[in-house]
Amino acid sequence: MAVDNVLKLYSETIKSNYLHYGFWDNPHLINLSKITLNDIKNAQTRYIENLSSYIPKNVKIILDVGCGIGGNAAFLLKKGYDVETLSPDDYQKLVIKKKFDNKVIFYHSKFENFKTKKLYDLVLESESACYINIDKGFKKAREILKPRGYLLASDYFIYFRDQTKNPHLKSSHDINQYLLKAKENGFKLIKEYDQTSNTMPTLDYAKYFIERFINPIVDYGIYSSRKNFPKISFAVEKIIASKLKKKKKQLKLIDSKEFKKYRKYMIFLFQKKDV
DSSP, X not given: OOOOHHHHHXXXXXXXXXOSXXXXXXXXXXOGGGOOHHHHHXXXXXHHHHHHTTSOTTOOEEXXXXXXXXXXXXXXXXXXXXXXXXXXXXXXXXXXXXXTTTOSOEEESOGGGOOOSOOEEEEEEESOGGGSOHHHHHHHHHHXXXXXXXXXXXXXXXXXXXXXXXXXXXXXXXXXXXXXXXXXXXXXXXXXXXXXXXXXXXXXXXXXXXXXXXXXXXXXXXHHHHHHOHHHHHHHHHHHHHHHHHHHHHGGGGOHHHHHHHEEEEEEEEEEOOO
């Protein structure tokens, strides 16, 4: 798989060990104008702290599927778990090998195509479930989990659809279909938590930052180019007009109201049932 450049940009700008939405304990008390980069990093740490609290006590060996840049794996290793990582992304492969100095096993593969004779206590899918084919993903998890092993998924799912082409209706699994396939493939849902409100401040801040800083800078740049280089400006704007329109539509992805209309950000802990 080629590099996911969005994730690469995110990791290199935020300079965090994580690539997920983050978890905010008191979202209703947050003042967006006072959020700092450290607050965002702290929220990302809280994400894995909260998520790891759902790991059953008898778990020792974990496969981190869609491991990102290794933040979750590093956290879990410090907690004493035996962790192996998996991702089809080329950039993540390089980062993981460098981060852990080749001391953590990394599988460069899509989860559905993963081959192993090893059995795991828990498969972790932190913001990677949406990239995995639902049926094939549960079948693979059942194949590589020990008897009564666990699948812990933390991701956003679609719970409402309409006739629009809203971007929130893409790149996510239908929540009812996901739970149905889990049951069909021999998994019992033993814990769930709706963490939508705890993750939305990250989107709210991104929207706030763009509206306060990025948009005014872009507007001034357009004004300046039109004033000083009108002919060139007109030609350039005509060429990129369709792309700008598409990008503006994608800004809905950082609108928490739009997110909550269509999606829920859930934690699901499944256990593999006996045959």
